[in-house]
Amino acid sequence: MNNTKRTIFESAIKVFSKNGYSGATMDAIAADAGVAKGTLYYHFKSKEEIFKYIVQEGMNVLKEKIESDSKNVNNSLDKIKILCKVQWGLVYESRDFIKVIMSQLWGQEIRQLELRKCIRSYIIYIQDYLKEAMDDGSIKKCNLSFLAYTLFGTVCSVAVYELMNEDKKDLDDMIENLMSYILNGIKVEKENKI
Template identity: 55%
Template sequence: MNKTKRAIFQSAIKIFSTNGYDGATMDEISASAGVAKGTVYYYFKSKDEVFKYIITEGVRLLRQQIESINIGEGNYDYKLRELSKDQLKLVYENRDLFKVIMSQAWGGKIRHFQLRELLKVYMEDIENFLIKAMDDGTIKKCESSFLTYIYFGTLVSVAVYNVINNDSMKLDEITDNFMEHLLNGIK
């Protein structure tokens, strides 16, 4: 992505995060990016197109992490911890993007369905990862689809917890706590 498109991308995330989808305007995005409105329209035909680009890139980042850890060295006990840590780190480093994605996951408009389709593919990546962890013996065998949503929901909750508590916990500490409760339950 070139410098101008990156500036538009980052500004759009900020504007969507602050104002919500409905409150965001192409004028605000262009002003925040420091480019003419026509420049924004050169790269994106509409606010919908900007939004779609943001969510596509955001989910692509999440999926890339899964792929890189999956093909990396180590057993799945190690890989599961690294995946959890890296996913949390990505959320913390891209809070506004995370906020945009999570705020738009519900609803009945085309953009909501598009986001859910992207998240569905991401969830399939997580599920495939967890199946390999089951096959490796790292986690007990169970219904993988349900486990995937438990994993994702818990990970999102941990991210929200840390944001609400002003990042009082360090990433390694959060990951250790997450892994302890994920692998050993709350019993």
Template identity: 50%
Template structure:
């Protein structure tokens, strides 16, 4: 992504996060990016196209992390910790992006459906990872789809916790707590 498109991308994330989809305007996206409105239209035909681009890129970042950790070194005990740590870091470092993604996951419009489809593919990646962790013996065997959504829900909950508490997240400590709770439940 070139610098101008990157500036528009970052601006759009801030504008959608602050104003929601309906309140976001191409004028505000261009002003916030420091570019002419025509420049935004050079890269994107519509607000909807900008939105699709930011959610596609956001989910792609999450999926790329899974792939990188999956092919990396270590057993699945190590990989599960690294995946959790990196996913938490990505979500917390990109709060506005994930606020946009999570706020638009519900609804009946085409954009909502397209976002849910992206999230479904992401969840399939997580599920494949968790199945490998089960096969490796890191995680007890269970219904993988349920575990996948539980894992995702806990990631989102930790990110929300961080936003509400306004903590400067101690990533290793939070990751250790997250993994402990994931593997041991709340007994």
């Protein structure tokens, strides 16, 4: 990615984050990047293309971080914990852009179908982590695919929580809570109460 392209890329993230996908205009991106509008089309085929590009880059960053953070961890359950923390942390750090992603997840436009393809591939990626833990008995046996979706679902939950509570709660606190729900559930085990 040469310099101009990177500038556009970063301005696009900024503008998408601030205005959402439809709200972001090519004019605004060009203005923020300090280039002419035509230049955007020199580096990207279309507005959708820019979006797709950002998503893919983001996905790569996410996976790389998960991998690097869990490199020296052997316990399969701990690996899942790390995966969760990294993905929730990204939601936290890039909250504004994540909102755009969330809003674009649902339609039938090309960019939206492509976005879903990306997400799907990430969910399969999650499955590998879960399978390992299921195989070695760290987590209960159950429908692997559905469990992976559930884990990704927590990303949505975190994003919604972020969205609704502008007064920033401590991330670590939230992680703690959520992790506990996921691992142990919310129900009190009556038989253990004796």
